[in-house]
Amino acid sequence: MGHRDDLLQGAKRLLARKGYAHITARDLVAESGTNLASIGYHFGSKEALLNAAVLDSFDEWDGEIERAIDARPGDAPADRLEAFLDGVVRGVAANRAVAMASVQAFAQFEYAPELREQLAAAYGRARREIAALLLERDDVDDETARQLGSLALATVNGLVLQWLVDPDSAPSAADLAAALRRLGQPDTD
Incomplete structure (x- = not known):
């Protein structure tokens, strides 16, 4: 691995241990075995590196979620949504610290326009990908992607927060x- 990858992997480990808000540039250097100049050279800032690590961590959850859905070919969309949400719950349970760090990162987008743009792009891709997964087809039109993908993402965001705050009372998939x-x-009443 090069310095860029070392920094990214070190940032992900630190996110899991310390959370987004408590990581210093010196922590990143010590964890990655690189130097302070590498952060600026490869990412521009400590925050940009942490943002990249959070976004990269989302990609790692995708594999677990896709496996949950792919295990249910031919199911109705609601059943596939249940499998999708079950994958999310397992991801939060297995990676609580990363989920918490991502919540902390979301709180930063108001002050970091580049993070807002990255998150908006990630949400745009996720809406289409989730709608395609739920409907089990690749040809999802823009309106379906926006509506169905947005419903799934809103559900995911609320579910993750409930699991982080009170996992014992949080709803299951x-x-x-x-x-x-x-x-x-x-309505039968």
């Missing part, structure tokens, strides 16, 4: 899928 199915049923 099955709970949320059952609630969505219930919304689709006629």
Whole structure:
């Protein structure tokens, strides 16, 4: 690995141990075995490096989530959503510190326009990818991607926060899928 990769991997390890807000540039250098100049050369700033590490960590969760969904080919979209959310819950449970660091990073986008742009781009890609996964097809139109992908992402964001705050009372993937199915049923009262 080169300095860039060393810094990125070191930042991800530190995010898991210390959280976003408590990492210094010196921590990054010590953890990665690089030097202070490398941070500026490869990322521009400590914050840009941490943002890259958070975004890269999201990609690592994607594999677990895709495995959960791919195990259910041919299922109805609500069932695939349940599998998707189950993958999210397992990801949060296995990577609580990274999930917490990502929440801290989200709080920074108001002061970091480049992070806001990166997150907006990541959300745009995620909406389309999630809608395609849930519908089990590649040809998802823009409106479907926006609507279905946004619903899934809103559910994910709320679910992650509930699991971080109170995992014992947080809903399961099955709970949320059952609630969505219930919304689709006629009111019998």
